[in-house]
Amino acid sequence: MEKLQAKNGKITNSIDSMESDVSYRCIGEDFDEGVVACGFMRKRTKSRSQMEFRIGYYCGFFLLSGGGVYVTGNGTEIPIRAGDFVQRLPNEVHSTYVKPDGEWLEFFISFGKGRYEILRALDLLPEECVSRCPIQKKLPECAAHLECLKKISDGEL
Numbered sequence: 001m002e003k004l005q006a007k008n009g010k011i012t013n014s015i016d017s018m019e020s021d022v023s024y025r026c027i028g029e030d031f032d033e034g035v036v037a038c039g040f041m042r043k044r045t046k047s048r049s050q051m052e053f054r055i056g057y058y059c060g061f062f063l064l065s066g067g068g069v070y071v072t073g074n075g076t077e078i079p080i081r082a083g084d085f086v087q088r089l090p091n092e093v094h095s096t097y098v099k100p101d102g103e104w105l106e107f108f109i110s111f112g113k114g115r116y117e118i119l120r121a122l123d124l125l126p127e128e129c130v131s132r133c134p135i136q137k138k139l140p141e142c143a144a145h146l147e148c149l150k151k152i153s154d155g156e157l
Contacts, residue, residue: 020039020041021146023038033112033114035111035112036110036157037111038142043105051097053094058088058112060087063104064105064106066098067104068097070095071095073093084132085126086130087128107135
């Protein structure tokens with residue numbers, strides 16, 4: 001993937017040309033508690049959809065381009081499009097259907113269930129599973145966060 005970089009406050013590479021670039025790390029032995037991950041993920045085809053998916057940790061992603069449908073555990077279908085922030089809550093079944101037009105690009109962040117519970121208790125995360133979020137101005141920070149996660153030592157996590 002071409003590196004996304006900020007130069008004079010502007011993104012030097014188009015998100016249209018970006019491919020997947022991710023980093024998964026873990027603090028300790030329990031992945032669901034210790035995961036620290038983020039990255040840009042391209043999903044070009046319907047096969048990249050996740051049906052009846054359940055994870056033991058928190059994951060949120062900003063949809064940068066493309067679209068699809070998020071389905072809650074109780075079957076509520078929510079259309080998603082570029083500019084949406086989507087949350088995958090620990091141990092809750094959900095589905096994410098990728099519109100197979102080759103446009104889907106997300107920036108995700110994942111962290112352990114305990115960290116999620118602390119942030120929820122402090123009302124630092126939205127209550128809705130899907131909400132609008134103007135992420136475009138934050139892309140250089142997202143890219144910098146990913147590069148930092150790749151480079152720091154385990155002790156610095």
